[in-house]
Amino acid sequence: MPSWAVLVSQAFNGLALGTLLALVSSGLTIILGTLGVLNFAHGALFAVGAYAAFVILQYTQSFGLAIAIGCAFMLVLGFILERLIRLFYDRPHEDQILVTYGVGIVLVEAVRAGFGGNSQRVPLPSWGQGATQLGFLIYPTYRLQLIAIIAALLLSLYLVLYRTSMGLVVRAGIENPGMVGVLGINVRRAFLLVFAIGVVAVGLAGMLYAPVVAVTPDMGANFMAQSFVVIVLGGLGSFPGAVVGGLLAGEIISLTSAFNSAYSEVMLYALMALLLVLRPQGLFGSEGRV
Amino acid sequence: MKGLRSRAWRAHVPELALLFALVAAPVALPHLGFSHDLLTRVLNWGLIGLGFDILFGLTGLLSFGQAAFYGVGGFVTAYLLVSGKLSSVWLALATGTVAAGLFGLVVGWLAVRRIGIYFTMITLAFGQMAYFIENSPLSNYTGGENGIPGIPVPVLGFGAYAIRISAGLPMYVLFAVVFFAGYVLARRIVRSSVGAILFAIKENTGRVALLGHNVPAYKLTAFVIAALYAGLAGGLLGTFQSYMPPDAFSLETSGQLVVQTIVGGAGTLVGPLAGAAVWLWLRDNLQLIPALASLWKFVLGIAFIVLVIGLRRGVCGEIAHWWNERRNLTALRAAEARTEAIEARSGAVVTEPVAPNIDVALALPAPGGRHRGAGRRRGESRGRRPGRCRSAGRGRPSPECRWRPRAGTPDVRPD
Numbered sequence: 029m030p031s032w033a034v035l036v037s038q039a040f041n042g043l044a045l046g047t048l049l050a051l052v053s054s055g056l057t058i059i060l061g062t063l064g065v066l067n068f069a070h071g072a073l074f075a076v077g078a079y080a081a082f083v084i085l086q087y088t089q090s091f092g093l094a095i096a097i098g099c100a101f102m103l104v105l106g107f108i109l110e111r112l113i114r115l116f117y118d119r120p121h122e123d124q125i126l127v128t129y130g131v132g133i134v135l136v137e138a139v140r141a142g143f144g145g146n147s148q149r150v151p152l153p154s155w156g157q158g159a160t161q162l163g164f165l166i167y168p169t170y171r172l173q174l175i176a177i178i179a180a181l182l183l184s185l186y187l188v189l190y191r192t193s194m195g196l197v198v199r200a201g202i203e204n205p206g207m208v209g210v211l212g213i214n215v216r217r218a219f220l221l222v223f224a225i226g227v228v229a230v231g232l233a234g235m236l237y238a239p240v241v242a243v244t245p246d247m248g249a250n251f252m253a254q255s256f257v258v259i260v261l262g263g264l265g266s267f268p269g270a271v272v273g274g275l276l277a278g279e280i281i282s283l284t285s286a287f288n289s290a291y292s293e294v295m296l297y298a299l300m301a302l303l304l305v306l307r308p309q310g311l312f313g314s315e316g317r318v
Numbered sequence: 319m320k321g322l323r324s325r326a327w328r329a330h331v332p333e334l335a336l337l338f339a340l341v342a343a344p345v346a347l348p349h350l351g352f353s354h355d356l357l358t359r360v361l362n363w364g365l366i367g368l369g370f371d372i373l374f375g376l377t378g379l380l381s382f383g384q385a386a387f388y389g390v391g392g393f394v395t396a397y398l399l400v401s402g403k404l405s406s407v408w409l410a411l412a413t414g415t416v417a418a419g420l421f422g423l424v425v426g427w428l429a430v431r432r433i434g435i436y437f438t439m440i441t442l443a444f445g446q447m448a449y450f451i452e453n454s455p456l457s458n459y460t461g462g463e464n465g466i467p468g469i470p471v472p473v474l475g476f477g478a479y480a481i482r483i484s485a486g487l488p489m490y491v492l493f494a495v496v497f498f499a500g501y502v503l504a505r506r507i508v509r510s511s512v513g514a515i516l517f518a519i520k521e522n523t524g525r526v527a528l529l530g531h532n533v534p535a536y537k538l539t540a541f542v543i544a545a546l547y548a549g550l551a552g553g554l555l556g557t558f559q560s561y562m563p564p565d566a567f568s569l570e571t572s573g574q575l576v577v578q579t580i581v582g583g584a585g586t587l588v589g590p591l592a593g594a595a596v597w598l599w600l601r602d603n604l605q606l607i608p609a610l611a612s613l614w615k616f617v618l619g620i621a622f623i624v625l626v627i628g629l630r631r632g633v634c635g636e637i638a639h640w641w642n643e644r645r646n647l648t649a650l651r652a653a654e655a656r657t658e659a660i661e662a663r664s665g666a667v668v669t670e671p672v673a674p675n676i677d678v679a680l681a682l683p684a685p686g687g688r689h690r691g692a693g694r695r696r697g698e699s700r701g702r703r704p705g706r707c708r709s710a711g712r713g714r715p716s717p718e719c720r721w722r723p724r725a726g727t728p729d730v731r732p733d
Contacts, residue, residue, distance in 0.1 A: 066435045120450060123630070129573065129577075131578070134616060137613070137619055253569065257443050260443065292456075293446075294447060297450070304428050
C-alpha cells in the first residue's frame with residue numbers, strides 16, 4: 029500500500045492529466061457531435077500545437093504571446109482543414125475516418141520533416157518555475173497552473189456552448205443538424221466554427237503540455253487513443269461527458285500507477301471494456317444514440 | 319456442356335492469376351527493387367490483409383485494432399518456441415493463430431455491439447490495450463520493449479530428410495504457399511452464403527436484421543476470421559525474421575494495414591497485398607534518394623488522401639472494375655442480340671427455360687459502384703441464383719440489375 033503523500037501527489041498528477049485529457053476530448057467530442065466526423069487527425073494536431081509553441085517561443089521568448097499566436101495559427105489551420113473535411117460530410121463515416129487519418133499522417137510527417145524525429149524541449153514559462161508548498165506536499169508550480177488554466181478554458185468553452193446563441197446553434201446541431209438547417213440557420217458556417225474551435229482546443233492542450241513532456245512528432249498518438257476512451261466513457265458528443273470522462277481517465281491512470289505502474293494504462297482500457305458491457309451508451313450518452 | 323466448363327474455369331480466373339503472379343514475382347520483380355525478403359514481407363502484410371478485407375471490404379467494419387491480433391499471434395508463437403514449450407514451429411503457429419482468434423472473439427464480442435464510429439474507436443482502444451499489456455504486465459513473457467529474439471525457422475519433414483526453411487527464396491515459397499491457401503479460403507468465404515450475408519450487412523444492416531439474421535453473430539464471425547488471419551501472419555513474421563518486435567502491437571501497424579488496404583483496393587482480397595507492395599517499395603526505394611529520405615511517408619500520406627477523395631477503388635479495385643464493366647457490357651450485348659433474334663421470329667413461343675423465381679432469404683439490390691469483390695461474385699452467380707438478378711425469363715437483366723449507386727451506398731447514419 030503506497031503512502032498517503034504518494035497517493036495525494038498522484039491524485040494531483042491525475043488532475044493535471046485529467047484536465048488535459050478533458051480539453052483534448054472536448055475538442056474531439058464537439059467535432060464528433062456536431063459534424064458527425066471522428067477526427068483521426070486529433071493526435072497530430074496535438075503535436076502540431078506543441079511544435080507551434082516550441083517555434084514561436086524561440087522568436088518571442090514570451091509564453092503568453094506564444095500561446096496567443098499559436099491559437100491564431102491553429103484557428104487558421106482549422107479553417108483550412110475544414111475545407112477538406114467538408115467534402116466528406118455526406119460520405120460514409122469510414123471515409124471520414126480515413127481522410128482524417130491521412131491528414132494526420134501528412135501533419136506528423138510534415139513536422140518530422142521540419143524538425144526531425146528527435147525530441148525537443150520547450151522551456152517552462154518564467155512564471156511557472158519552481159515548486160509550490162501545499163502544506164503536506166511540494167508540487168511543481170507549472171502543473172498547478174496548468175490545472176487552473178485548463179479549468180478556466182473548459183469553463184469558457186462551457187459558457188460559449190451553453191450561454192451564447194452560437195452555442196445554442198451548435199448544441200442544436202449535435203441533436204439534429206438537418207432540423208437546424210431547415211430553420212434557416214447556416215449550418216455549414218456553424219460547422220466551420222465548431223471544427224476550428226475543436227482544433228484550437230487540442231492545439232492549446234498541446235501548447236500547454238509542451239513544457240512538461242518531451243515534444244516529438246508522434247506525441248499525440250497515445251493521447252488520441254486515450255481521448256477515444258474518454259469519449260466512449262463519457263458518451264458520444266457530450267461535452268460534460270468529455271470533461272468528467274477526462275478527469276476519470278486521468279485519475280485512473282495516475283492512481284493505478286501509485287500501486288503498480290505496469291497496469292496504469294491497462295486499467296483505463298479495462299474500465300472501458302467494463303463500461304461497454306454495463307452501460308454501452310457511456311456515462312452521459314442517451315439511449316438510442318448509438 | 320462446353321459452356322458450363324468454360325464458366326467453371328472462368329470462376330477461378332482470380333486464383334489462377336494469383337498463382338501465376340506468385341510464381342512470377344521472385345523471378346521478375348527483383349529487377350524492380352523487390353528483394354526476396356521484401357516480397358516475403360509484402361506477402362505477410364497481404365495475409366493480414368486477407369482477413370482485414372473480409373472485415374472491412376466485405377462487411378464494412380473499419381477496425382483500427384488489427385495490430386492486437388497480429389501481435390497476439392506473433393508473441394504466443396514466439397513465446398512457445400523460444401521457451402521450449404513446443405518444438406514444432408507448425409504447432410506453435412497453429413496455437414498462436416488460435417490464441418489470436420480467441421482474443422478476437424473477446425474483443426469482437428464487445429466491439430460488435432456498437433457500429434460505425436464507435437466500432438472503430440473501440441477496436442483502436444483495445445489495440446492500444448493489447449500494446450500496453452504486452453509492454454508492462456506481461457513483459458516477463460514477451461520481453462517488454464525488447465521483444466522476443468531467437469525464434470527458430472520452420473522445418474519440413476522428419477529426421478534425416480528434414481529441410482530447414484531458411485531465409486530468402488525458401489521463406490518466400492513458404493509465405494507464397496500460405497498466402498495462396500489463405501486466398502483460396504478467403505474467396506470461398508466471400509462466395510459462400512455467409513459471405514453474401516456479410517456483404518448484405520455492409521449494404522443494409524437494418525434489412526438483414528429484419529430478415530431474421532443474427533447480425534452481431536455474423537459480424538463477430540467476420541471479426542474472428544480477420545483475427546485468425548492476423549494471428550497467423552504475426553506468427554509467420556516471427557519465424558521469418560527470427561525476432562518478434564513489440565511494434566507488431568503498435569497503432570502504427572493497424573494504421574499501415576488500413577492505408578495499404580485503401581491504396582490496393584478494399585473488397586478485392588488481393589488489394590492489401592498490392593497496397594503493401596506499394597508501401598514497402600516506396601519506403602525502401604524513396605529512402606535511397608537523399609532529398610526524399612525523410613519525406614516518403616509524407617508523399618504516401620498525400621497520395622492516400624487523394625485516393626480517399628477521388629479513387630476509392632484503389633489499384634486492384636480499378637482493375638476489377640474495368641474487368642467487370644467489360645464483361646457486363648459483353649453480357650448485355652449478347653442479351654440484346656438474343657432478344658432481337660427472338661423478336662425477329664415474331665410470334666414464336668419463347669423457348670428459353672424460365673428460371674424458377676426462388677427467393678433466397680436475401681432479396682438484395684444488385685451490388686455495384688465501388689464494391690468490387692462482390693460485384694465479381696454477382697457476375698459469377700448469374701444463372702445459379704435465379705431469384706436475385708433476373709427478370710422473368712428474358713435474357714435482359716432487370717433495371718434493378720443495372721442500377722449503380724453514384725457516390726457509395728445510402729448511408730445508414732447511426733445517430
